[in-house]
Amino acid sequence: MALLSVGVRAGGPNVKGKITGQDKLVLDVYAESAKPESRRWAWREPSPSVAAQFRTLSGSPSRDLCIAATRSENSGPQEPIRMTVTGGRVFPTTIAVTPGTPLAFKNFDPFKHRLYIVGQATMKAEDLQPNAARTWSAPGPGKYEVRDELFPSIRTFIVVDPQVVQIAYPSRDGAFSFALPQGEYVLKAYFGGKQVGKPLPFNAKDRSTLELKDPFNVGVAEGADSK
Secondary structure (H helix, E strand, C coil): CEECCCCCCCCCCEEEEECCHHEEEECCHHHHHHHHCCCCCCCCCCCCCCCHHHHHCCCCHHHHHHEECCCCCCCCCCCCEEEEEEEEEEECCCCECCCEEEEEEEECCCEECEEEECCCCCCCCCCCCCCCCCCECCCCCEEEEECCCCCCCEEEEEEECCEEEEEEEECCCCEEEEECCEEEEEEEEEEEEEEEEEEEEEECCCCCCCCCCCCCCCCCCCCCCCC
């Protein structure tokens, strides 16, 4: 699920870049789990043979960080997108789509789930049996949070923006790419349902590839100076 889009440009990617600052991104569900009152204990001690940089808990950009290419005019609904339910999580954990885009939640676990949208009557908790799927579409712009009555580890966010054209998820080395029609765009990043990093405007060309000069810093708050 590296690239989801509306109006895909023919040919290979014409916009490429890399992210930085991903080590500063920590999912809210991790922070909640660390609180004593949550009672989600793990009987483990840090190993002195493992460097501190590898013991730092952070999100996984390839499933937790959604990078969206947006434009000034509105886009229509996208093609249906599968949301994978497995291992007590829903992947991706953050996704940006246009209003009316169908999201199909497919349960790959050998047990049932009861997914629902927080504060919304459009998706109430119902049994989602193994190998079954449940489809939902956002009624309008905004941020929607998916949870599960049976598994508190499930916390997925759906950012609905009519200006989204394509989304991508970085690879393990932080690289991402888009195949966009020629035009002016703004790059935005979302993590945990929140916008992170400073929006980055760019121009996509039809017959050349744009290599973003500087890494897209996602480790700063929305609108902050990324330098």
